[in-house]
Amino acid sequence: MKNIGKYSAVLGLVLLGASSCNRDLLTPIPQTSVSDASAFSTTTRVQTQLLSLYGALKDGNFYGGRYVIYGDIRGEEFINETSNLVTGSDVWGLNATNGATAVVNLWYFAYLAINKCNIFIDGMAAGGTTVVGADASAKYIAEAKLIRALSYYSLLQYYARPYADGNGSKPGVPLRLNGIKGVGQSNLARSTVAEVYTQILKDLNDAETGLPSTYTAASDNTTRAHKNTAIALKTRVYLTMQNYASVITEANKIVSATAPFKAPTGVPHQLQSDITTVFTTYANPESIFSMPMTSTTGDFPGTQNQLAYYFSPNTANGGVGNGEYSLNPKGIVAEPTWTATDKRRSFIKQSGTGATVKNWLNKYKTASPYTDWVPVIRYSEVLLNLAEAKVRSTNTVDEQAVALLNAVRNRSDAATTFTAANFATSADLANAILLERRIEFLGEGLRNNDLMRLLQTIPAKGTVPAKAPTEPNYIWPISASELALNNLATDN
Numbered sequence: 001m002k003n004i005g006k007y008s009a010v011l012g013l014v015l016l017g018a019s020s021c022n023r024d025l026l027t028p029i030p031q032t033s034v035s036d037a038s039a040f041s042t043t044t045r046v047q048t049q050l051l052s053l054y055g056a057l058k059d060g061n062f063y064g065g066r067y068v069i070y071g072d073i074r075g076e077e078f079i080n081e082t083s084n085l086v087t088g089s090d091v092w093g094l095n096a097t098n099g100a101t102a103v104v105n106l107w108y109f110a111y112l113a114i115n116k117c118n119i120f121i122d123g124m125a126a127g128g129t130t131v132v133g134a135d136a137s138a139k140y141i142a143e144a145k146l147i148r149a150l151s152y153y154s155l156l157q158y159y160a161r162p163y164a165d166g167n168g169s170k171p172g173v174p175l176r177l178n179g180i181k182g183v184g185q186s187n188l189a190r191s192t193v194a195e196v197y198t199q200i201l202k203d204l205n206d207a208e209t210g211l212p213s214t215y216t217a218a219s220d221n222t223t224r225a226h227k228n229t230a231i232a233l234k235t236r237v238y239l240t241m242q243n244y245a246s247v248i249t250e251a252n253k254i255v256s257a258t259a260p261f262k263a264p265t266g267v268p269h270q271l272q273s274d275i276t277t278v279f280t281t282y283a284n285p286e287s288i289f290s291m292p293m294t295s296t297t298g299d300f301p302g303t304q305n306q307l308a309y310y311f312s313p314n315t316a317n318g319g320v321g322n323g324e325y326s327l328n329p330k331g332i333v334a335e336p337t338w339t340a341t342d343k344r345r346s347f348i349k350q351s352g353t354g355a356t357v358k359n360w361l362n363k364y365k366t367a368s369p370y371t372d373w374v375p376v377i378r379y380s381e382v383l384l385n386l387a388e389a390k391v392r393s394t395n396t397v398d399e400q401a402v403a404l405l406n407a408v409r410n411r412s413d414a415a416t417t418f419t420a421a422n423f424a425t426s427a428d429l430a431n432a433i434l435l436e437r438r439i440e441f442l443g444e445g446l447r448n449n450d451l452m453r454l455l456q457t458i459p460a461k462g463t464v465p466a467k468a469p470t471e472p473n474y475i476w477p478i479s480a481s482e483l484a485l486n487n488l489a490t491d492n
Contacts, residue, residue, distance in 0.1 A: 060305030168194025
């Protein structure tokens with residue numbers, strides 16, 4: 001199959017919604033028509049349609065940029081520098097409205113990806129499976145289901161109450177599982193959070209069964225879904241649901257019992273010895289799933305969607321971005337246990353002197369057109385997911401959890417090694433793991449997820465006061481366009 005690094009170029013050729021997708025953002029559900037009856041008539045066409053699903057996921061308005069960015073700027077680690085609503089100043093300020101650019105666009109592009117997955121799955125059932133054969137069909141459908149699951153998971157993190165609030169009983173999002181090909185199919189009530197998570201896990205379980213263990217091309221093992229991708233994402237989903245026993249069950253499939261930790265089956269995932277190489281040599285065993293970017297027109301995130309554009313300082317300050325968000329001087333950069341010799345400190349760039357000093361995240365260094373690959377999930381997250389689940393499920397200072405924490409910390413800070421004696425209680429160890437996540441995944445979009453899943457108050461930052469779970473705007477309102485066209489939708 002052709003290189004998946006050309007997602008967007010392929011997307012421009014795909015018959016599935018290439019010319020008829022309604023891009024009017026007042027239409028929340030992608031109105032996609034398949035005018036060509038032969039859309040699934042050849043192996044090449046089926047494969048092209050499959051690659052377009054990745055193209056939809058990696059759109060700059062979704063997982064190719066904005067979803068990840070919003071996950072960081074909602075938290076406490078960044079300070080807004082431009083007051084630009086287009087680049088999320090209202091997201092940072094925790095006051096986004098139904099009609100906000102972020103609220104409307106993320107909803108739209110997530111459902112665009114979901115609808116493409118649904119149409120693809122429908123098309124395979126209607127004839128595509130006959131064309132490519134049962135084995136290939138099972139793999140392709142599994143990829144579609146994983147992308148659909150990740151898209152629904154992403155929606156829940158912004159538009160629905162956390163699972164911990166009522167054990168999933170609160171309103172989630174409309175659960176659309178059939179392809180929409182025309183107008184008049186928008187009305188659908190919101191399923192509960194639990195119902196949406198049930199579908200997410202069903203899709204991921206199906207994906208694990210149907211996906212290949214590995215691909216021949218090393219880059220495909222990072223940019224396309226395989227069995228370990230589904231397993232890794234399940235550890236994230238179960239952690240979000242506080243189902244710690246299931247996190248352990250899934251993580252044990254791809255994490256060895258003792259250090260050095262490595263996946264025993266499938267792609268041999270393991271930590272890279274130098275974390276900086278993860279963000280330069282993108283196809284590596286630590287990067288379980290990433291959104292690849294190239295300099296080909298249409299295959300990079302697009303204007304004001306790029307991670308480097310937001311987080312890297314502008315050229316006057318030695319960066320390659322626009323300097324939209326600097327690092328909060330009272331945030332994780334001020335953490336005294338994050339030592340100066342920790343390799344992850346090399347991702348911090350400083351500008352100015354004296355009272356004008358600012359710190360910036362320089363994890364993404366590629367200049368315009370900003371072709372840094374966007375991380376979705378790394379092996380270090382799986383290790384920390386397992387560590388946290390072990391602690392919370394046993395309420396003990398678990399030895400393996402300490403070892404997993406050490407694996408992540410020692411990789412970047414060889415001088416710091418934790419022992420069980422460092423933690424008086426299991427809560428102390430859990431807090432150390434959460435702190436490690438803030439350091440390790442800074443700028444990778446996980447901070448919002450971590451705050452939400454634990455029903456924690458969003459800390460104050462700059463001029464923005466803290467936001468408790470009971471306050472308005474702890475989660476986003478539902479997109480105004482969805483409310484306008486879906487008579488059964490209700491707002492948060």
